[in-house]
Amino acid sequence: MSADTNGRSTKVRKFKVDRDAAPWHGRYAPYDLAKEFLVALVVVVVLVGGLAVLFGSPDDKPVTVKSWSTANPIDFAQTATTELDGTSGTAGYGPPYNLNGTAQSIGPIIPAKWLGVHHPIDTAQDFVLGPLSTLPDNPEVQAAITEYQSASATQQQAWTAAYEKAVANATYSDGKLVVPKGDYGPVATLIAAETSMARSGALDGALLSSRQFYGTDYTKPLLFIADGQYLANLADNQHLSGDQWGMMNETGSYPGQAWLWLYTLWYQVPPANTSSNGDIQVFAIMIVLTALLALVPFIPGLRSIPRWSRLYRLIWREHYREVERDGGARAAAVPTG
Amino acid sequence: MTIVDPKPARPDQADLDKAAGRPEDAAQWTAKIRETAVEALPPQKLLPDRQPAYVASWIYVFGVTTICALLVVIATGLVLAIMGPNWWHVSSTGLFVNSLHLWSVEVFFFAMVVHLWGKFFMAAWRGRRQATWITGVVCFLVSVGAAFTGYLSQQNFDSQWISTQAKDGINSTGAGAIFNVTNFGQMIMWHITLLPLCVLALVGIHVLMVRLRGVVPPFPAKGEVPEGTEVPAANATEVEA
Numbered sequence: 206m207s208a209d210t211n212g213r214s215t216k217v218r219k220f221k222v223d224r225d226a227a228p229w230h231g232r233y234a235p236y237d238l239a240k241e242f243l244v245a246l247v248v249v250v251v252l253v254g255g256l257a258v259l260f261g262s263p264d265d266k267p268v269t270v271k272s273w274s275t276a277n278p279i280d281f282a283q284t285a286t287t288e289l290d291g292t293s294g295t296a297g298y299g300p301p302y303n304l305n306g307t308a309q310s311i312g313p314i315i316p317a318k319w320l321g322v323h324h325p326i327d328t329a330q331d332f333v334l335g336p337l338s339t340l341p342d343n344p345e346v347q348a349a350i351t352e353y354q355s356a357s358a359t360q361q362q363a364w365t366a367a368y369e370k371a372v373a374n375a376t377y378s379d380g381k382l383v384v385p386k387g388d389y390g391p392v393a394t395l396i397a398a399e400t401s402m403a404r405s406g407a408l409d410g411a412l413l414s415s416r417q418f419y420g421t422d423y424t425k426p427l428l429f430i431a432d433g434q435y436l437a438n439l440a441d442n443q444h445l446s447g448d449q450w451g452m453m454n455e456t457g458s459y460p461g462q463a464w465l466w467l468y469t470l471w472y473q474v475p476p477a478n479t480s481s482n483g484d485i486q487v488f489a490i491m492i493v494l495t496a497l498l499a500l501v502p503f504i505p506g507l508r509s510i511p512r513w514s515r516l517y518r519l520i521w522r523e524h525y526r527e528v529e530r531d532g533g534a535r536a537a538a539v540p541t542g
Numbered sequence: 543m544t545i546v547d548p549k550p551a552r553p554d555q556a557d558l559d560k561a562a563g564r565p566e567d568a569a570q571w572t573a574k575i576r577e578t579a580v581e582a583l584p585p586q587k588l589l590p591d592r593q594p595a596y597v598a599s600w601i602y603v604f605g606v607t608t609i610c611a612l613l614v615v616i617a618t619g620l621v622l623a624i625m626g627p628n629w630w631h632v633s634s635t636g637l638f639v640n641s642l643h644l645w646s647v648e649v650f651f652f653a654m655v656v657h658l659w660g661k662f663f664m665a666a667w668r669g670r671r672q673a674t675w676i677t678g679v680v681c682f683l684v685s686v687g688a689a690f691t692g693y694l695s696q697q698n699f700d701s702q703w704i705s706t707q708a709k710d711g712i713n714s715t716g717a718g719a720i721f722n723v724t725n726f727g728q729m730i731m732w733h734i735t736l737l738p739l740c741v742l743a744l745v746g747i748h749v750l751m752v753r754l755r756g757v758v759p760p761f762p763a764k765g766e767v768p769e770g771t772e773v774p775a776a777n778a779t780e781v782e783a
Contacts, residue, residue, distance in 0.1 A: 220771040222761060226669030229594045229759045236593035242606055249610040253649055257641035264631060264640075265699035301719040309714040316716035323719035421727025428724065431706035440703045452707065455693070455700045459644075462693065464651045464686055485714035499679040502667030511665040512761055520664055521760040524596040528763040 223508045263457040265443075270412065270426060273435045274403035278377040284433040285399045286372060288328040289392065290365035293432040296328040302428070303327065309485040316485070324424055332429050336411035337398055346398045349391035356390065364390035372396070380404075447472050467494070588753050597757050601664075604657040605752075611650035612745065616738065618643040623734050627697060647689055654682060666758045674751040681744040688737035694723055695730040705729075 220227075266272075274281035287293035291305065299306030301323040308317035334354070340346055353361060368389040375384040382397050402408045412426040430436050437446070445451035452469040455461035471490050477483035501507050511517060518525055553561075567573050621639050622630060630636035658678060667675040690708070694701050705723045712718045722728055 217772045223665055224668060226671075226759050227762060227766070229596075229756070232595040233592040234595045234598070235591060236597060237591065238589065238606075241603070242610065245603065245606045246610040246613065249607060249614055249646070249649060253611070253614055253642055253646045256645040256648070257638060260641070260645070262637065262641040262644040263698075263700065264637065264696070267698050267702050298713075300716075301713060301722075309710075317713055317718070319716045320719035324722060421730075422722070422725045424722060424724040427702060427706055430702070436703065436706070439699070443699075443703075445703050447707065451703075455704075456698075460648055462686075462689060463648075464655065464689070482714075484711040488711060488715050495679075495683065499676050501662070502672040502675055508665065508667070511663045514663060516663040517665070517761055520599045520601050520660065521596050523598050524760050525763060527595070528766075 223505075223512055224502070260459070263455055263459055265456045268430055268436055268439065269406070270403045270408045270430060271406040273430060273433060274400055274408075277433075277435045278382060278400055278404070279372065279375050280433050280435050281403055282372050282375060282382055282396050282400050283369065284429070285333055285396050285403075286365055286369045286392070288332040288429065288432065289334075289395065290362060290369065291329060292369075293328055295326060295332075295428045295432050298326075309482045311482065311485055311489055326425065326428065328429075331425055332412065333395065333399055336402060336408055337395060339411055340398065340402065340407075343398070345394060349394040349398070352391040353395060360390070364388070364392045368392045368396065448478070467491070583750065583753060587756075590753075593757060594759065596760050601656075601660040602757075604653045604660060607653040608650060608657050609745065609749075611646050611653055612741070614646035615643065615650055616742075618646055619734065619738070627695065627730060631697065643692075647692070651685070651689070654685065658682060664758055665761070668758055669755065671751070671755050671758055674748060674755060677744055677748040677751060681741060681748055684737060684740045684744060688733060688741055691729045691733035691737060695726065695733045697726065701726075 270281075284293065288296060291297070295302060297306040299308040300317040300321055303322060303326055308315050334350055337346055338350055353364075356364070367387050368384070371385050371387050371389070372382075375382055377383065380401075382400050384393060399408070402411070409426060412429060413420045413423070440446055440451065441449070443454075443456045445454050445456070450466075450469050450473065452472065453462045453465040468487065468491055471477045471487040472483065477487045477490075480486060497504065497507065562576070563573070568577075618639055622636075622643060625633075625636060625639075630640040661675065661678065690704075694705050694708075708723050709718060712721060712723055721732075
């Protein structure tokens with residue numbers, strides 16, 4: 206503590222060059238903020254307009270269940286089988302879709318469990334049996350659904366396992382899925398009907414989550430499509446896969462979300478690129494780094510990097526030239542009591 | 543005969559004084575808010591026509607460039623919102639507006655990142671400007687979220703792929719329970735209302751803070767303010783603890 210000229214006590218503290226800044230008592234120069242703003246706005250508008258005219262923007266058509274099952278019916282049939290027997294990615298995902306999988310964790314911390322299942326998905330019912338049960342005038346399919354649902358879990362497993370193995374060698378000709386003969390119970394009928402329904406476009410509508418006329422939630426069709434290989438193969442061709450720095454890319458040769466480069470970087474290196482907990486590990490790293498960036502003014506050492514780098518000498522080179530011309534006369538800038 | 547209504551005269555200072563600032567009204571909340579605001583940011587400080595002589599570098603342009611790009615983002619986004627989410631997929635004019643929107647976002651982030659790193663290497667948090675720095679960083683983060691939800695709202699292959707990949711990251715944090723990246727309706731609402739409002743509010747607060755504290759001065763040159771000098775808070779508010 207010290208006292209001011211009126212005898213009042215006042216707080217003092219040591220000046221720290223990376224934390225404090227002395228009040229400016231030097232020269233002021235005209236600076237037309239309004240003019241700068243207008244010029245910058247014109248430059249930005251012209252630049253953006255030029256880039257838009259020259260390069261446009263990408264708009265690759267979305268994949269639909271219809272387009273997927275038409276382009277690659279075998280991949281579709283394989284995926285539908287895994288949805289039916291509960292071995293697909295979504296079926297074994299865990300929260301927030303179901304409780305069938307192990308959520309990602311860091312040590313004992315499993316954040317996905319905190320809020321639990323919020324978008325419940327039973328892949329067998331929601332992706333296969335439910336949509337098929339909406340097919341009108343198709344007693345064969347309805348009987349297959351009943352037979353499948355009435356069977357024991359072991360029997361269901363035996364049918365789907367056999368079919369899953371066989372469908373890998375299936376072909377598609379004359380509008381039909383041709384699978385080598387075997388004991389698949391009702392599964393062959395179910396998957397063939399599901400494939401036909403998908404190719405007709407009816408499955409796209411049946412998968413929409415909404416039970417009302419208007420719907421905007423595409424969670425179910427998106428997860429179903431993403432369980433297959435077709436979407437991933439298209440993405441890979443467009444350099445969008447995780448190991449291609451895909452998180453910051455977009456289709457075509459557009460810059461994409463370049464600002465996510467650091468986030469994407471962690472997916473390219475251990476531990477995230479090999480760990481089953483990679484996503485949460487990357488999030489944890491980014492949370493720490495972001496906190497460091499936001500709190501850098503309070504972190505000794507980190508807040509000294511700008512001074513050590515001396516890049517500020519480049520930014521304020523005119524100022525320092527002026528200071529050097531004036532010699533030590535500017536020492537008057539030291540605040541006094 | 544034509545009767546022309548005289549243009550109403552602008553109130554002169556005497557009239558304004560009658561309407562505000564009377565001593566008997568000083569206890570009013572309105573009066574207190576006005577007095578506090580004017581005291582903190584008088585017009586000369588809010589919109590100065592002079593700056594310290596050290597404000598003379600191209601790096602200072604990137605702050606205002608960020609704001610200008612944000613205005614173009616908002617303007618083009620408004621056109622897209624007015625015409626609806628399907629418009630740009632079926633209209634060449636719509637596609638062009640979408641291209642303007644995309645490239646203004648790219649320019650916005652480019653300018654913002656240069657501005658951020660420029661301010662980092664100027665240690666622009668010095669002199670009680672920590673909150674200015676933090677609002678800038680938070681603004682960047684919220685902008686990343688706004689752009690991300692924009693990519694999710696495109697209704698094309700990009701948004702399909704991005705949403706189905708990003709869900710794993712979001713779900714791993716537990717946030718997927720309430721922030722469902724595969725729900726188009728939820729994402730577009732975040733993109734066109736919540737997040738832009740947050741960005742605009744944060745930019746507004748950030749700019750007001752810059753005006754309140756002024757542009758950070760250079761590091762002291764040799765001989766100026768040696769490290770460890772005792773600084774009285776009373777007349778050097780920039781260095782108060």
